[in-house]
Amino acid sequence: MPEFSYQARSAAGQTTSGTIQAASESEALEALRRQNMIVLSLDERGAATRMASFSLGKLFERSTESTVRRVRVRLQEMTVFTRQLATMLSAGIPLLECLEILGEQAENPGFRAVIEQIVSDVRTGSDFSDALRKHPRVFSDIYVNMVRAGEASGQLDEILVRLAEYQEATAALRARIRAAMTYPVVSLVLILAITIGLLVGIIPKFDAIFKGMQIEGGLPTITQVLLDTSLWMQANPQIWAGMTALVAVALFLYTRTPRGRHQLDWVKLHLPIFGPLFQKVALSRFSRTFATLIESGVPILGALEIVAATSGNKIIEEAVLDSSSSVRQGETLAGPLARSGVFPPMVTRMIAIGEKSGALESLLEKISEFYDQQVASTVESLTSLIEPILIAIMGVLVGSMVLAIFLPILKLASSLGA
Secondary structure, three states: OOOOEOOOOOOOOOOOEEEEEOHHHHHHHHHHHOOOOEEEEEEEOOOOOOHHHHHHHHHHHHHHHHHHHHOOOOOOHHHHHHHHHHHHHHOOOOHHHHHHHHHHHHHHHHHHHHHHHHHHHHHHHOOHHHHHHHOOOOOOOOHHHHHEEEEEEEOHHEEEEEEEEHHHHHHHHHHHHHHHHHHHHHHHHHHHHHHHHHHHHHHHHHHHHHHHHHOOOOHHHHHHHHHHHHHHHHHHHHHHHHHHHHHHHHHHHHHOOOHHHHHHHHHHHHOOOOHHHHHHHHHHHHHHHHHHHHHHOOOOHHHHHHHHOOOOHHHHHHHHHHHHHHHHOOOOOHHHHHHHOOOOHHHHHHHHHHHHHHOOOHHHHHHHHHHHHHHHHHHHHHHHHHHHHHHHHHHHHHOOOOHHHHHHHHHHHHHOOO
């Protein structure tokens, strides 16, 4: 019977190696998996070194540190990588061979270099999760901690499936938000561009016309203010453009400070139209991330810290961190969340029920599904509501200019008629 040499990681996280006799490679893999081992490599004794490993080593030699540091991996690429890795592991392919295959087929050069470094680390005895942690710009804390939980439980393939589902749901949520925000942002930019164009290019031409009309009592106040503003903008484009850029940069830098980020996120949650949408998105992200981590076996305190860091909103983050401190002192999770005033009563009561019944992750999934549906319906209603609002804004701006231009003509006509 053929004899195979293997390298595997046990449920306790220890890397072991040895030999096993089996009729075929698939039977050897199945025998090791029944022992709750994650197979890293499996070779028939006396067989030649795999060509895939050789070619991957050559690729790794050609990769550079600068490529890895500059790497940018899209969420869609990560989702495909995770789903394929889970599928191959479920089919019994050793982890190292899976990574080698994925590295060879990766189209993103930076991502390929990252996978090659991970293969090298795992081959030298590092845990898969530790190898991932060396690339925080590619693999988030959620990803690393879920993989670590999968290694500890011997269910890495199942954990990766959950990760892929989580990434797909996150991508769908981002697409909804992008759909809701793209139209109003582009429309507002166009409205501002049209307004500036009228003020700089059109309105100043009426100055000479109004001076020749010799209107009794002078121009109406709104017309005079509009003319003075447009003439100043036309004569000093560097000043007002520079001031606008300076204010934009100052606001951008301020929102990068802890206080500025806190105030910006507070404003987001309290905006008249978009505030409820931002709140629902934050609650959906909180519930989905928390449920995924708990289902994967991540301890609740560690899960809360990760959820806080990935919430995307400073107000939510502070509320979750306060709750984490309370849980560490022996309190329930629902109580501190309810006192924060950020989470609706429905959310905190369902979390309380989940804590009492031991089904917290399933109730968190239901909360996430509920808010996903709410986000979808809110986006649809916003799409129909935004258009008339933008038309009204455009009407007010352009209508005010038209009114300011026609008032002197009407005043002159009335004086001539008298």
